[in-house]
Amino acid sequence: MTDSTLANQFLPPNHDHGDCVARAMATAEALCRDRGLRFTRLRRRVLELIWDSHKPVGAYDILESLNRSGKRAAPPTVYRALGFLIEADLVHRLNSLNAFIGCADPQHSHSGQFLICRECLSVAELDDSDISALVLAKAAGLGFSAVDQMLEIQGLCRDCARGG
Numbered sequence: 001m002t003d004s005t006l007a008n009q010f011l012p013p014n015h016d017h018g019d020c021v022a023r024a025m026a027t028a029e030a031l032c033r034d035r036g037l038r039f040t041r042l043r044r045r046v047l048e049l050i051w052d053s054h055k056p057v058g059a060y061d062i063l064e065s066l067n068r069s070g071k072r073a074a075p076p077t078v079y080r081a082l083g084f085l086i087e088a089d090l091v092h093r094l095n096s097l098n099a100f101i102g103c104a105d106p107q108h109s110h111s112g113q114f115l116i117c118r119e120c121l122s123v124a125e126l127d128d129s130d131i132s133a134l135v136l137a138k139a140a141g142l143g144f145s146a147v148d149q150m151l152e153i154q155g156l157c158r159d160c161a162r163g164g
């Protein structure tokens with residue numbers, strides 16, 4: 001199992017999440033350096049908060065956490081930081097949950113297919129180029145030029161399916 005696929009899977013609750021966070025932050029660091037983007041303290045902090053777990057985080061929760069840690073941040077500033085992280089492919093916005101999730105593979109452009117567990121809210125990314133290509137082809141068949149696609153698939157992860 002390679003690093004990037006590892007991070008795309010549903011991981012058992014007892015996995016070493018410190019590893020996930022360390023890898024995500026190192027990747028973000030490198031990506032910003034390569035693209036000449038400014039990885040400011042706030043942007044870094046917001047990304048860390050999003051990577052707190054493999055569950056999506058709402059903007060309000062991010063604001064709360066920042067304020068709790070004594071780092072008062074105005075909502076527009078936090079929204080701008082989120083916008084930056086999304087633009088840089090470091091974070092995905094899940095529309096169905098109105099929440100954010102860290103991208104495990106931001107260095108490769110992809111249109112995400114997200115598996116969202118309804119029970120524990122864990123999220124895994126498929127990023128299957130066959131699926132994206134098929135969607136593009138089917139859309140083109142209707143004369144539609146698709147520019148962006150995000151598939152959000154709801155269900156149960158293996159652990160929750162077993163528990164239920």
Ligand SMILES: [Zn+2]
Nearest residue numbers: 011016017020
């Ligand atoms: Zn993890």
Ligand SMILES: [Zn+2]
Nearest residue numbers: 103104105112
């Ligand atoms: Zn991604």
Ligand SMILES: [Zn+2]
Nearest residue numbers: 117120157160
């Ligand atoms: Zn689950």
